[in-house]
């Protein structure tokens with residue numbers, strides 16, 4: 012082993028020698044080596060720096076997105092060119108910058124210097140909000156919105172408008188004169204889905220909404236507004252904050268502090284809710300805190316304070332181009348946890364969470380869709396005294412097609428028209444008898460006229476219905492339209508879904524008959540009432556389910572109609588073509604109408620002002636359903652002509668609709684002007700009522716258009732006195748004579764037989780000659796009188 016160790020010892024000595032030599036050299040030259048290394052490093056750094064400068068000055072083609080700009084870089088990019096070119100104006104500069112903001116022009120690539128050590132983040136927070144959200148561009152247009160039932164809020168809104176106009180008159184370069192809108196008469200889609208479009212394309216405008224709202228714990232139009240805000244927020248097709256383009260908004264609520272002393276008890280509860288939804292829809296752009304005023308004490312003072320605050324904010328936005336951080340008193344856009352808490356309900360926590368929270372406010376409690384159904388049925392049975400099994404046997408045909416997940420349907424359904432409500436008072440004043448909580452009955456002027464032997468309405472001339480034997484009623488005072496010609500004086504409840512307590516059909520039927528007979532009896536002492544007619548009138552033979560509202564909206568409409576038929580009362584049911592599912596489920600009635608108020612979607616939107624967004628699809632589906640039903644019951648299109656709305660150039664469109672629905676009859680009628688403030692608010696005046704000549708010209712044109720399409724129709728009858736003409740299918744033209752009358756006895760016989768039957772099976776005798784086209788349509792057995800009761804000579808065309 013020693014022999015082997017020798018060579019190893021020699022090589023070790025050599026290694027030590029080399030090591031010592033290197034060490035010696037290092038000590039000798041170390042300063043020189045270090046100096047050379049430092050110099051080399053400097054040269055390398057200078058080289059890269061030169062390369063970078065050269066690249067910056069020549070490159071113009073590599074991309075960078077605006078989001079990538081740090082504040083320093085942004086400063087560099089926006090720096091004025093150091094050339095000798097003439098100075099740019101601000102407009103020119105903004106024009107030059109605009110393409111960067113659009114991302115249309117590509118910016119020079121920013122060189123990122125490699126760094127050693129931990130990563131350092133520099134620059135300001137990148138604002139990813141849309142431009143419209145973070146700053147105001149162009150002029151500001153304040154819009155005052157109000158809702159009012161008894162006029163208080165309207166008056167305050169009008170004077171606020173004047174004060175705002177005065178405040179901003181010297182700021183016309185930045186603030187456009189404020190405007191006012193009644194929430195009952197605007198199309199929500201125009202203002203509350205996205206902000207309105209500015210008419211002046213050259214001048215960008217941003218809107219500032221000021222909402223003045225009362226609160227009602229009964230159903231009013233405000234419930235629809237709230238439902239619209241909620242549905243818009245939850246609509247999966249649109250952004251959850253589609254109003255973020257507004258410059259800002261603020262709400263002022265009016266309430267009664269004596270009755271509802273605290274917010275928890277419901278003081279200004281609806282204004283509070285609107286404010287909450289507006290915060291969501293605008294992406295939290297509450298520009299000034301909500302104001303609340305007690306109409307019994309401090310509302311004027313509070314409104315004044317709120318107005319001053321809002322004016323300051325508006326001037327501030329106009330001056331600084333945005334809400335900024337420090338608007339006095341506004342705080343954060345979220346004023347309470349409520350706005351977020353609601354999201355929790357939406358995302359699926361138990362409905363009780365939301366219910367408890369909202370109950371605090373004294374407003375309807377949110378619940379799930381399943382709860383809505385069960386509760387509605389359950390409550391209905393409790394209300395009516397029906398047993399639970401009978402309720403569960405007949406589920407309510409509620410229309411959920413437009414209801415959202417977080418429905419506004421109250422947990423405890425409210426009365427549609429409570430006895431204490433202004434709607435009740437208004438309808439009673441108009442002569443309606445309110446039955447239960449959602450139905451009404453009224454005797455019409457033709458019933459009174461027939462009792463006095465002064466003529467029946469067109470239904471006698473066309474179908475053989477004597478007006479004094481006819482009851483006009485509706486099981487639903489609510490409907491899903493806001494027609495410009497509606498008689499309801501704008502106060503009635505409207506809704507896309509049935510969300511009220513449900514009265515049993517027996518109660519409505521008994522109540523309607525009682526109310527009708529009571530009114531007939533009141534005619535006993537009226538001069539001219541004929542004894543025999545009075546006697547006859549004490550047995551109702553016909554029922555027009557058409558008064559106001561939407562009869563098929565009532566969940567038990569089929570049961571109600573069956574009760575009429577059981578007592579051999581014929582049924583004429585008019586619906587507004589907005590509820591196809593209910594229409595499809597409707598069992599035979601004597602005559603089924605759909606209102607055809609326009610020939611195209613745009614015109615229908617203007618005249619019927621439907622609440623359903625898919626109103627036109629619903630309308631067309633109803634026509635298809637009517638077409639299917641045409642061999643099972645008499646089907647009718649009812650056209651109500653309103654001059655300036657739905658007559659001009661619409662003949663061909665109406666003819667197309669007839670071709671689609673193939674109704675047995677088409678009734679064409681001129682609108683009746685009811686002279687209410689609501690019709691005036693809708694832009695309707697006496698000028699919109701067509702003359703009978705205009706009606707007849709339209710009818711002739713429509714008849715010709717049907718003929719051109721090869722459709723077998725003809726003008727069958729007229730009743731000039733009601734401005735009404737009947738076009739009928741040739742199915743009712745037998746042996747050279749129109750047979751538009753109905754054989755009611757045959758109708759009941761067929762119905763009771765349980766065997767399928769068609770309209771021809773209960774076709775009556777020929778239409779009387781005096782009622783046919785060209786004869787005027789006034790029954791010669793009656794006496795025609797003028798408004799003062801003086802005999803009048805019937806003019807025959």
Ligand SMILES: Cc1cc2nc3c(=O)[nH]c(=O)nc-3n(C[C@H](O)[C@H](O)[C@H](O)COP(=O)(O)O)c2cc1C
Pocket residue numbers: 158159160161162163164165225226227228229265266267268271277278279280306431432433
């Ligand atoms: C039937 C009815 C219900 C009301 N409900 C409430 C309510 O729940 N909370 C509230 O603060 N005020 C309530 N009020 C008071 C009104 O909001 C208040 O009178 C308001 O000024 C009415 O405004 P308007 O005249 O513009 O319709 C109610 C008033 C009535 C007649």
Ligand code: SF4
Pocket residue numbers: 490491492493494496497498499558559560561587
């Ligand atoms: S459908 Fe009838 S009740 Fe409803 S708004 Fe139109 S006219 Fe009035």
